[in-house]
Amino acid sequence: MKVEQIYTGCLAEAAYYIESKGEAVVIDPLRETEPYLERAKADGAKIKYVLETHFHADFVSGHLDLAQKTGATIVYGPTAQPNFAAHIARDNEVLKVGDITIKVLHTPGHTMESTTYLLRDEKGNDYAIFTGDTLFLGDVGRPDLAIKQGEITREDLAGFLFDSLRNRIMPLNDDVIVYPGHGAGSACGKKMSKDTWGYLGDQKKTNYALRADMTRAEFVKEVTTGLVEPPQYFPKNAMMNKMGYESIDTVRERGVQALSVGAFKAAWEGEEALVIDTRHQDVFAKGFIPGSIFIGIDDNFAMWVGALITDLKQPILFVSESGREEEIVTRLARVGYDNAIGYLKGGFASWEKAGEEVDTLEEITAEAFAPVFTKGDVNLLDVRRESEYAAEHLYGAVNFPLDFINRNMNQISRDKRYYVHCAGGYRSVIAASILKARGFEDVVNIRGGYKALSQTDLKRTEYIEQITEL
CATH class of the missing domain: 3.40.250.10 (Rhodanese-like domain)
Incomplete structure (x- = not known):
């Protein structure tokens, strides 16, 4: 059995690859499929399932492209209603993968379809839980992202989360490994640890939300206090994950278009595009295209794009360092910005060489x-x-x-x-x-x-x- 965490720091997001006897599972994949396809190819394995812990709000999952390219079955927990073919697992259903099994534990609270996957090893022993946004290290998932006006409140969801933690997760053995969906830096929780995995026993001792003497009312109050307004792109990403989206291959092909200075200016005006300069802030300050916006690629790029650009369909042109164009388009697509339409060929130097106006900070x-x-x-x-x-x-x-x-x-x-x-x-x-x-x-x-x-x-x-x- 092989278990690998694939952690993406700029989104504080963890995906997982599990392999046994030539069969593999991917849990909560990011938009691009290459990391998972490459691992399966190296192991000589076939990806059997793509497991989703919930409809993610903070990134667009790669479940659709991955399933299309591998024939894998997309799996959600009970109550999920995706707009595409998927297996909606029953609570306590067991999935067979090589010599191991994965048990489906319905753990509503962060969202109603939220599900934890319990991995059991070749001997049938509980080995690890993949908790998505139900349980983090040091925290639990915020209960306010899936509220529906007139139907369900964040207090309702917090109550469901209390029950899920007490009835489905806390009874498990202390030596079970906790593999969460996020670490520190994610907006999906308040007090997440910088660690990206740990043991359940340690969480029972140190996680404020797992205190043994905590009442339901106390839990609801604590997890709903101090919540800041979520980024505006969260509900839009959740809808993309539920309803479907364009293939990442098509998005990349459209976005990685090298444009001359003239073509860049024409696209800027004709498409009413937004120009993002992705270079380092120190370089940007010394000279940039007037009217362009700086969001550097070497930091929390996708998070800030998502927080600041309100229209996911906004046409985007970008300035970048040579060789990083596909990376930029991919990282835009991770949070649902699929309408990158090209980049400035030759970078900012070509703009200067053409004698175009330059601004400084x-x-x-x-x-x-x-x-x-x-x-x-x-x-x-x-x-x-x-x-x-x-x-x-x-x-x-x-x-x-x-x-x-x-x-x-x-x-x-x-x-x-x-x-x-x-x-x-x-x-x-x-x-x-x-x-x-x-x-x-x-x-x-x-x-x-x-x-x-x-x-x-x-x-x-x-x-x-x-x-x-x-």
Whole structure:
């Protein structure tokens, strides 16, 4: 028996590949199929099942393409109603894979169809559970993503989750391995551990939601308290997973089109496209296409695309480093942005060489900003999340979270000069690029963000407000 976790850090997402005696299973695959096909080919195995723990909200699963390419059966738990051929498993149904078995445990709560898969080894011993978004390390899945107005509330779902954990998961042996669907950084939970797997016994001891003496009412209150608004693309991805989508091969073919400067400009205007610059933020700041938006590929690219671009069908053109074009189209498709229509051939250098207009982003170091700030009368935008700002921030800084920049744009003025910072410098460049594209020309990025600022003279308590209790 082989069990492999395939972890994708930029989405904090875990997929799984299981093989026994020439038969394989893939659990919660990402959009692209190559990682799973390559593993099966190396093992001389046939993928028999694609198991889905639920209709994912934070990424588009590769279940349809993978099933089409391998003949595998897509499996969901009870109550799922996908718009395509799939096996809707019964609660406690057992799936045979080589010399091992996988038992279906219906664990509603995160969503109503949420299912945990219990892997039993060749001897029939409970070995591991693949919990999807039902149980994380240090947390449980949020119960507010599948609420239906007038039908079911987040409190209802939290109650179902309490029952699922107590009746289906916690009775299992302590030495059972927990393989969750996500780790720290995902918006699907609140307090997830940085670890990507662990033992159930440890979770019973340390996970706040698994306390033995916890009442149902206490559980419901704790898991529904402190939930932040989910990213806008979540329900759209869940619908794609349920209803179906275009093949990733077609999406890539359309997106990886090299366009000359002239063709790029024509597509930009004719298709009303959005131009995303995916280079590193330091490179972007030194020169970029006016009106383009920075979202760098070497960070949480897909998450920020999903948070900021409200239309999944938005035509997208992009600027990138050479050789990374297919990666960019794939990572867009992972969160449902299937309408990339090409990239600038030769990159930004070709734009400059053609004599086209170029813009730059004014920047300042934390050390140089310190005396500017202490003189007072500075418009400082802290684009970190509300929870980061609440924990510690500079006195006088205005919390202007990047997540909701489109909604809050009317709170600032085009006639003022704004200094912008985040935690380390990535998000602030995104924010600054959006502001400049919207006509806010007097924007200055603070290099290194709050991390750098807290190491300057501003560390003195009269400038930094620390809040230890929220």
